Amino acid sequence: MSTAGFNSQNGTGAGQPYANGPSQNLQQLPGVNYGMAPLQNYNQLQAKAPMGPGLYPPSAPSAPYQSHPPQTHPPVSSYQPLMPRPPLGGGSLPHTPPLSASPVPRMPSAQSTPPPPPVSSSGYYASPHQTPSMGQPWQYNATPTNPPAPMTPPHGQPATNHMPPPMSMVPPTSAYSAPPPTHTATLPPGPALPPTSLHAYNQPGVAPPPVTPMAPHTYQPGRPPYGAPPSGAPPMGPPPPMGHPPSMKPTPPPTGPPMGNATPPPPKADAQWDGVNHIAPPSESEEGDVECPGTVAGNGPQAPNSYNHVENKTSGAAQPGPPGRHLGHYPSLPPGYQSSPPGHTAQPYPLKQQPYQQPGPAQLSPSLAAMSLQSGTPEALRVVNLLQERNLLPPGPLIPPTPCLPQDLQRVNCNPEVFRCTLTSIPQTQSLLNKAKLPLGLLLHPFKDLSQLPVVTSSTIVRCRSCRTYINPFVSFLDQRRWKCNLCYRVNEVPEEFMYNPVSRAYGEPHKRPEVQNATIEFIAPSEYMLRPPQPAVYLFVLDVSHNAVETGYLHVFCQSLLDNLNSLPGDSRTKVGFITFDSTIHFYNLQEGLSQPQMLIVSDIEDIFLPTPDSLLVNLNESKELVQDLLKSLPTLFEKTMETQSALGSALQAAFKLLSPTGGRMSVFQTQLPNLGAGALQSREDPNQRAAAKDVQHLSPATDFYKKLALDCSGQQVAVDLFLLSAQYCDLASLGCISRYSAGSVYYYPSYHQQHNIAQVERFQKDLKRYLTRKIGFEAVMRIRCTKGLSIHTFHGNFFVRSTDLLSLPNVNPDAGFAVQMSIDENLDDLQLVSFQAALLYTSSKGERRIRVHTLCLPVVNSLSDVFAGADVQAISGLLACMAVDRSVTASLSDARDALTNAAIDSLLCYRQSVLTIQQPGLLAPACLRLFPLYVLALHKQKAFRVGTSTRLDDRVFAMCQLKYQPLVYAMLMIHPALYRVDDLTDEGALNINDRTIPQPRVLQLSVEKLCREGAFLMDAGTVMYLWIGRNCNPAFLTQVLGVPSYAAVPENLYLLPELDTAESQRVRAFVGWLKDQRPFAPTLHIIRDESQLKTSFLQNMIEDRTESALSYYEFLLHLQQQISK
Amino acid sequence: MILLTMLARVSDGLPLAASIQENEQYERDLQQYQTQAKQLFRRLNAQSPDRCTLEAGNLNFHYLIAEGVCYLCLCEPSFPKKVAFGYLDDLHSEFFDQYGRRVSTVTRPYAFIEFDNYIQKAKKMYVDGRARRNLGNINTELQDVQRIMVANIEEVLHRGEALSVLDTKASNLSSLAKKYQSDAKYLNTRSTYAKFAAVAVVLLTLIIYVRFWWL
Secondary structure (H helix, E strand, C coil): CCCCCCCCCCCCCCCCCCCCCCCCCCCCCCCEEECHHHHHHHHHHCCCCCCCHHCCCCCCCCCHCCCCCCCCCCHHHHHHHHHHCHHHCCCCCCCCCCCCCCCCEEEECCCCCCCCCCCCCCCCCCCCCCCCCHHHHCCCCCCCCCCCCCCCCCCCCCCCCCCCCCCCCCCCCCCCCCCCCCCCCCCCCCCHHHHHHHHHCCCCCCCCCCCCCCCCCCHHHHCCCCCCCCCCCCCCCCCCCCCCHHHHCCCCCCCCCCCCCCCCCCCCHHHHHHCCCCCCCCCCHHHHCCCCCCCCCCCCCCCHHHHHHHHHHHHHHHCCCCCCCCCCCCCCCCHHHHHCCCCCCCCCCCCCCCCCCCCCHHHHHHHHHHHHHHHCCCHHHHHEECCCCCCCCCCCCCCCCCCCCCHHEEEECCCCCCEEECCCEEEECCCHHHHHHHCCCCEEECCEECCEEEECCCCCEECCCCCCEEECCEEEEEECCCCCCCCCCCEEECCCHHHHEEEEEEEEHHHHHHHHHEEEEECCCCHCCCCCCCCEEECCCCEEHHHHHHHHHHHHHHHHHHHHHHCCCCCCCCEEEEEECCCCCCCEEEECCCCCEEEEEEECCCCCCCCCCCCCEEHHHHHHHHHHHHHHHHHHHHHCCCCCCCHHHHHHHHHHHHHCCCCCCCEEEECCCCCCCCCCCCCCCCCCHHHHCCCCCCCCCCCHHHHHHHHHHHHHEEEEEEEEEEEEECCCCHHHCCCHCCCCEEEEEEEECCCCCCCCHHHHHHHHHHHHHHCCCCEEEEEEEEECCEEEEEEEECCCEECCCCEEEEEEEEECCCEEEEEEECCCCCCCEEEEEEEEEEEEECCCCCEEEEEEEEEEEEEEHHHHHHCCCCEEEEEHHHHHHHHHHHHEEEEEECCCHHHHHHHHHHHHHHCCCCCCCCCCCHHHCCCCCCHHHHHCCCCCCCCCCCCHHHHHHHHHHHHHHHHHHHHHHHHHHCCCCCCCCHHHHHEEECEEEEECCCEEEECCCHHHHCCEEEECCCEEEEEEEEEECCCCCHHHHHCCCCCCCCCCCCCCCCCCCCCCCEEEEEHHHHHHHCCCCCEEEEEEECCCCCCCHHHCCCCCCEEEEEEEEHHHHHHHHHHHCCC | EEEEEEEEEECCCCEEEEECCCCCCHHHHHHHHHHHHHHHHCCCCCCCCCEEEEECCCCEEEEEEEEEEEEEEEEECCCCCCHHHHHHHHHHHHHHHHHHHHHHCCCCCCCCCCCCCCCHHHHHHHHHHHHHHHHHHHHHHCCCCHHCCCEHHHHHHHHHHHHHHHHHHHHHHHHHHHHHHHHHEEEEEEEHHHHHHHHHHHHHHHHHHHHHHHC
């Protein structure tokens, strides 16, 4: 990488050696390091070595829970009354013929509405004219006949420029014919593990096992074991002795179904990917097989208190079941499931962690060999029987699939963290896409903090003349002077200026220019890209100072944070700030330079708001800094005695809008209660008794359109509204959130914020504020997403206003905003081998520079269903489904969204089984790349946004929905499926080494109580919050050397920080936790919890694979899926 | 009232700094005025008069060119010309002090947007009537504003167009003239040939007559 000629353009800009060359952007925050040297830095996470199997003791978690003999009730009897939802339990879903090209609505049994015609599915943005059809399966595409929804562009517009089919310019993709990779990730079975924990485990009753409060006692005895597979289970060996370390077993060739382990070499997968996909052999058997996750015995001596409570509640809840609740038997349980006695020793669901092993070619059974000969099945398509293989989680973060592109194209392709597609192989036709039943869409994180980003200053930005695509690495050069657009296939001239390559300082090498070498690049825009001079950075703070707000004490934290960060607010010498406070009146602050102290101006006419002195309310920060500091110091005490309880938020917002509308900028609103005065007053709509209702949740849509209208006005004047909600009571986030949603702001929610009673929230608020105030910001931005002719974008997810079909208006853009779009295939892509997507974000930096950031993604086109499945990106699919489900919950109903989620899993797996698999076999089969799909769907069911039956405050739910739509995929995935690590035995084996710090890399464990043990300490990373759960018999060494307490009993109740001790263990744990925190913009709060802690409930609610009183366990969910599929 | 102030490099019309006064009365037109200003910057060159007032609809542009930078402001017609040029002079001296040397090196538009701060302060001072009286001494130092050329913005923007129309017309004329010349030449030659042919025919007839009948 030749950086010799680069120079910074951020400073004075004096004297660059060439006028139109790239320059390293030094202002970017450190983050993922990519740009000029993408390959070295893209896969930072891949550098992590796979964990050896010997790192952790096989937790044999079930053993201690056997404190009572296995019950012998017929499994079904005690199981049914708890069947939660009709659609899941009821087996009357009309079946969709999997091969039908047009989607057929799937009806839940409870409803008898006729299936709506499958036209006009604008998917999720159902317009008011369209009654959302209940239970309709998701149609991932919109038909062009759609009436445009009010706030969305007329999506699904067919491409109007019908160009003659272009000749394919691109060399054929080496689809699955790449040379076999080396299996470097294959690990030998590790050494035997210290069996101490196992022994300690086997003393029933000595210490209570970790108990899931959700696990009802009544359920437990009847809980069918993860018994024999439904049918045709492979013969099982005798159970090995108790505590037998897994490594002692002969690593047998997988005895699963014939196709169980067809692992011919993946096409281009790197060795790491191989390592990720190892699945334990299914024939594992274990003594403690009676128990399963979530069914931990509740009769430990010290546990029953909370437990019985839950139990009572459960039994009570069984009678007022929701209407349509299926109380009968699970209709057609697979025979194996129904009849397996609890003590069945043949346990195909391995409870132990298996040493990773890669079945070598020699181990392939003949049929497998035939398989691999027949089609060269890639790793991603390896058949996984979900009912038999348990350890599906990769040991580290899940690595997105790599598109099957020629090496030279993939090398320059966009970083998947920035730009990602749900299907890395685009199906050729819409009918193929419909067949696959997978959503097609893009997930973007366009303004992500990048440490290295090539920046080009050029008087002419080379773009396609017809479709205005920016030149990118995937265009083809016909000769020296002409290039062909990869989106519309028009042949364009190369301008003279472009012939000179400033990096190599050579002439006549247009294909070596930085624009053609980098999929992510930034341009300094010439003046044609400006409608008006670049706006200054303007920050207006709108603060609630009613009695309730003063009571929470947030003003102290806010003012202190702002004082601390006043100098690091992004901006230049033009930066302006202003303050408005409000209760039942609006208070303005005159901060004009020259005043001796800030002047408060009170406007009590909230019906017709006006600005008392328009000029001196928004002031230059540099010139009035002392006044601002004065104000911030006095503000917290100014309202200490206030008795005003009312809140005129709407009027305050109107005033703020008036103040900002000449320039545009950012409005940060801090609100602590329901606005109840003046314009935009709201009433409480939440019925606390309905929080745990198993039926539909009401009031997910806004109560008034006041906030939406105001947001649209704001958007027009380049004002974005960020909402900080600090409230213990219901605030109607569903209505208030509109103000941020349509003005491209963001919402932050701190439930039960209080300066004394909730220290953890205060700390989080502080850290979030710091990040919020100091992060990069782009003003007056627009983003356009273009895609190759034939594809079209029809639905957008995120916070923005859609100005035209593909233009998103973003008054502000921040580095923590994610977007998602849904796409459909309008024209057949028959003669194409590659398609490209380009997102261009035009924004004004806080330094007053107009810049364009362009990301380009290139993907192959495939024509077979198996290739489509092979390219499925399960995280992206889950993320997009979550966005779609949020829309569905708002436009239709929550249960509808939940059904649609389930149906998405059923449909795709059914299609896989019927259309891709050549050999039919029993079990719930999924391709390896989708093996986590059911788990993620279940996790979504149990997510705060979509869960039913568990007490969830309406605001919490709405906030979770906002986050699912707004967060970049990486963080959304942690919200959906948290990561669980065991941290009391961290070792340096396989550790990462970053900046001379050794960061241990423990394995990601399944989210099941079964994985916990009382001897350990476990860290759960749920995105915005982390829990460090300390087992009751936790290793004393860990307690003393990491937590600095002598014993378990001495662990304090409210501990939010790991003490900085000078021990190796402490350093390891802190390095690991710090590394996790560094990976995300908003530092999560760490709660150190014990068994008795109040937060244990929320910790255990994240145990997704376990059963709760209202939701299925993972295994039950799989059985449900299988039953639906085999119908 | 000064509604819009813009600074641009004369050599290529690159905008250097700008300040916009929001005004509800002219809000809608302001965009159009900005476009006009940008067009004007592109038209300007070293030969343009260095002080000029341009009438643009209900408002007036005043501009001043000094040291390769054009200082332009948009005012209401009632706003005194003297003050407007005093304001532009003030901007010039401050801008040249701060950024003068870097003007020729920048490539991106609005590179000195931070000058906006000074523009706004200066504007406030010149717009405010009371403060203006104190500036009287500055105004008297000004050269005679009456001699400053007044033109219409449309004319200036379209002057080039008229010239180019004239140019095309002239070139059309010259090409027509050339065509006429060649046509005339051709006609001349043809008539000459015709004359020769006639003479030749007469001679031939005579010879034949003499040869066959006379003898």
